[in-house]
Amino acid sequence: xxxxxxxxxxxxxxxxxxxxxxxxxxxxxxxxxxxxxxxxxxxxxxxxxxxxxxxxxxxxxxxxxxxxxxxxxxxxxxxxxxxxxxxxxxxxxxxxxxxxxxxxxxxxxxxxxxxxxxxxxxxxxxxxxxxxxxxxxxxxxxxxxxxxxxx
Amino acid sequence: xxxxxxxxxxxxxxxxxxxxxxxxxxxxxxxxxxxxxxxxxxxxxxxxxxxxxxxxxxxxxxxxxxxxxxxxxxxxxxxxxxxxxxxxxxxxxxxxxxxxxxxxxxxxxxxxxxxxxxxxxxxxxxxxxxxxxxxxxxxxxxxxxxxxxxxxxxxxxxxxxxxxxxxxxxxxxxxxxxxxxxxxxxxxxxxxxxxxxxxxxxxxxxxxxxxxxxxxxxxxxxxxxxxxxxxxxxxxxxxxxxxxxxxxxxxxxxxxxxxxxxxxxxxxxxxxxxxxxxxxxxxxxxxxxxxxxxxxxxxxxxxxxxxx
Ligand SMILES: [Zn+2]
Numbered sequence: 001x002x003x004x005x006x007x008x009x010x011x012x013x014x015x016x017x018x019x020x021x022x023x024x025x026x027x028x029x030x031x032x033x034x035x036x037x038x039x040x041x042x043x044x045x046x047x048x049x050x051x052x053x054x055x056x057x058x059x060x061x062x063x064x065x066x067x068x069x070x071x072x073x074x075x076x077x078x079x080x081x082x083x084x085x086x087x088x089x090x091x092x093x094x095x096x097x098x099x100x101x102x103x104x105x106x107x108x109x110x111x112x113x114x115x116x117x118x119x120x121x122x123x124x125x126x127x128x129x130x131x132x133x134x135x136x137x138x139x140x141x142x143x144x145x146x147x148x149x150x151x
Numbered sequence: 152x153x154x155x156x157x158x159x160x161x162x163x164x165x166x167x168x169x170x171x172x173x174x175x176x177x178x179x180x181x182x183x184x185x186x187x188x189x190x191x192x193x194x195x196x197x198x199x200x201x202x203x204x205x206x207x208x209x210x211x212x213x214x215x216x217x218x219x220x221x222x223x224x225x226x227x228x229x230x231x232x233x234x235x236x237x238x239x240x241x242x243x244x245x246x247x248x249x250x251x252x253x254x255x256x257x258x259x260x261x262x263x264x265x266x267x268x269x270x271x272x273x274x275x276x277x278x279x280x281x282x283x284x285x286x287x288x289x290x291x292x293x294x295x296x297x298x299x300x301x302x303x304x305x306x307x308x309x310x311x312x313x314x315x316x317x318x319x320x321x322x323x324x325x326x327x328x329x330x331x332x333x334x335x336x337x338x339x340x341x342x343x344x345x346x347x348x349x350x351x352x353x354x355x356x357x358x359x360x361x362x363x364x365x366x367x368x369x370x371x372x373x374x375x376x377x378x379x380x381x382x383x384x385x386x387x388x389x390x391x392x393x394x395x396x397x398x399x400x401x402x403x404x405x406x407x408x409x410x411x412x413x414x415x416x417x418x419x420x421x422x423x424x425x426x427x428x429x430x431x432x433x434x435x436x437x438x439x440x441x442x443x444x445x446x447x448x449x450x451x452x453x454x455x456x457x458x459x
Contacts, residue, residue, distance in 0.1 A: 111282050113263040118240050120267055138263025139284060 012039070012060040014082040019075060020046050023055035025150065026072045026079070029104055032059065066093050071104055073097040074132070075147050097129050100137075106151050107136045108143035155456030158269040159277045161285040162323045167330040174295050176449035177442075183219050184445040192457045193222035199252040200226030201244065202279070203235065203259040208418065208440065209279045209288070213256045216447035220457070225251060242271045249274045254455055275454040277447075283319050289417060290323040292446040296439040297374055300413045304328070308371055310336040313378035313398055313423060315345040320417045321378055322349050329358035336372070337362045340394045343384065365397065369407045375400070375433075376415045377423055401425035405433055415439050 018026055023043045027033070034041055040060040046053045055076075069081050073095040083091040103121035107114045114122045114136065123137035135142050143149045152172050158164075165173075182188040198217040202210050205228060214224045226248075230236055235244060241264060248255060249272045257268060258279040265278035265285070280286040298304050309328055311321045315337050325335060325345070335358055337345045344362065353360055369375070377400055385391035399422060400414065413435040416424055420436070428434050452458075 109262060111260075111262055113241070113259075113261040113267045113281075116241075116261060118242050118267060120242070120270070136263065138266050139261075139282075140263070 007042075008087055009058050009060045009084055010087055012058065012062055012084055013064045013069075014084055015057040015059075015064075015069070015072070015076075016054070016080045016082060017049070017076075017078045018055035018057065018072075019078065020053040020055055022075045023057050025075050025147070026055070026057060029072050029075065029150065030064070030069065037062070066091075066095075067098070070095050070098045071101060074101065074104065074150065077132070097126050097132060099126055100124065101126065101134060104150055105134065105143065105146060106149045107139060107141060108145075108149055109136065109139045109141040112136060112139040112141065114138050154450075154453035156275055157454050158265075158275050159287050159450055159454065160265045160269060161278070162287045162290040162327050165287075170291065170294060170327065170330070173291055173446070173449050173453065174298055176453060177291075177295050177445040178299075180219075180445040180448040180452075184216070184441075184448060186219075190219065191221035192452055193217065193220040193455060196222040196254070196455055196457075197252040198222055198224050198226075198451065199248040199255045200224055200228075201248060201255060201257040202226070202228050203230050203241065203244075203257065203264070204280075205229045206258050206280060208443070209258060209286075212440075212443035213277075213279060213288075213447050213451075216444050216451055219444065220448055220452060222451070226256075241268065245271045245276075254451060277450060277454065283317065285323060286319060287323065288443065288447055288450065289320055290327050291450070292439065292443045293320070293324050293376070293415065293417075294327055295446050296415060296435060296442050297413075299442065300435050300438070301373060301411070304331045304333065306333075307373040308334045308336070309374040309376060310338055310366070310369075310372045311345075311376045311378070312338045312366060312400075314343045314380045314384065315339040315378070316343040317381070317384065318378045321345070321376070324376065325349060325353050325358075326356070329353040329356035332357050334359045335361075336368075338364070338366055338398075340364060340380075340397070343380065343394075366400075366404070369405070369412075370409060372412055373409065374413055374415060375408075377420075378417065379419075379421055379423055395423070399423055399425065400428060402427040402431055405431060408433060 023045050039062045042058045044056040063083050079095045082089045101124040124134040127133040127135050183190045217224050245268045254275050256277045256279050260282050262282040262284035264281045269276045315321050380395050382391050414433045416436040
């Protein structure tokens with residue numbers, strides 16, 4: 001727990017090694033605003049770590065499903081998910097981009113059907129992970145700057 | 152090969168074998184498409200023809216195809232008179248229409264619309280063009296035309312001329328021709344060259360590609376596919392006139408062409424092919440337009456599971 005460098009939590013989830021400055025975007029992608037429950041959420045931005053700066057997010061008393069968390073890999077490809085039980089890291093895994101990204105990224109094509117008032121969520125197929133390339137399921141356009149299209 | 156219930160959204164959803172099967176069925180449809188033989192193959196079936204954006208040629212040939220096979224057609228030719236104008240979503244229009252019919256043919260101004268419609272509909276969706284996206288039946292009728300005119304698709308050298316950057320027809324066609332290992336020459340002004348991704352994809356499929364900015368070496372070409380250069384692409388009208396002039400085809404241009412060389416065009420043409428080409432044996436574009444009917448007949452019969 002010492003390597004987390006911020007105050008330990010008893011139970012919950014610690015997302016570590018987030019790309020510096022991206023912690024709030026990570027929370028946004030996870031749909032965690034604090035309004036939806038009474039978990040205590042702490043955010044540390046630009047913390048000095050062993051390999052430069054990083055952000056950290058701690059969510060107390062809530063274990064995030066690693067699959068659900070994988071989508072943060074879009075903005076924080078090196079993030080790790082630590083499930084904490086009784087102050088110990090019970091599970092640890094590194095995020096990886098899922099095969100399909102639903103409802104997080106907006107299509108960069110203004111004429112795409114997913115950018116109209118139709119009742120669909122955006123959907124992207126991941127073509128490659130290194131480098132990250134995704135393709136709109138509907139119009140097949142590939143957004144170049146993916147983080148700027150995260151809503 | 153079973154096509155029953157299948158959507159036709161993009162040519163990329165088809166393998167080479169499936170394309171050849173569609174063309175085989177289209178060949179069998181020719182006597183019916185020409186009105187020489189009567190058919191009741193799709194009697195009792197209804198096609199919804201939903202044109203969220205007008206396209207007379209595509210709509211008429213789909214409707215002719217359905218009626219030649221004894222089927223019925225309902226639908227609209229433009230969104231103007233429908234609930235779409237009142238703000239109804241396409242998803243709702245599709246879900247309503249599908250309860251009245253067995254197959255939906257649609258054209259829509261937004262890319263990806265047909266793919267989305269297919270998620271809402273249980274009946275097959277045939278894409279009649281989605282914005283700058285796909286137009287698979289155009290691609291199939293182009294292939295059918297090459298096969299009929301030249302005896303086969305393989306073994307031809309095909310030149311694609313004009314607006315290769317924005318022209319969706321040429322993107323799909325060059326992809327499909329690559330499946331057949333066809334050699335291609337992409338001829339376009341520098342500002343309207345074929346996008347890199349398309350060239351790379353064709354090469355990955357094994358096609359041999361060369362590019363040029365002027366029409367040269369016509370004597371080695373078997374198929375010359377001409378597309379319209381749109382005025383809107385050029386901020387300066389004089390620049391448009393200059394470029395359009397360079398790529399204009401007339402009977403004189405074709406004097407060096409091989410005897411059996413064919414000129415194709417998705418139509419409508421404006422002035423990229425001079426009317427004096429119409430009288431040469433090279434002009435294949437009106438036969439190409441007719442070929443839309445047997446090809447669409449083939450697709451309708453296949454997705455509706457009808458057998459001849
Ligand atoms: Zn899109």
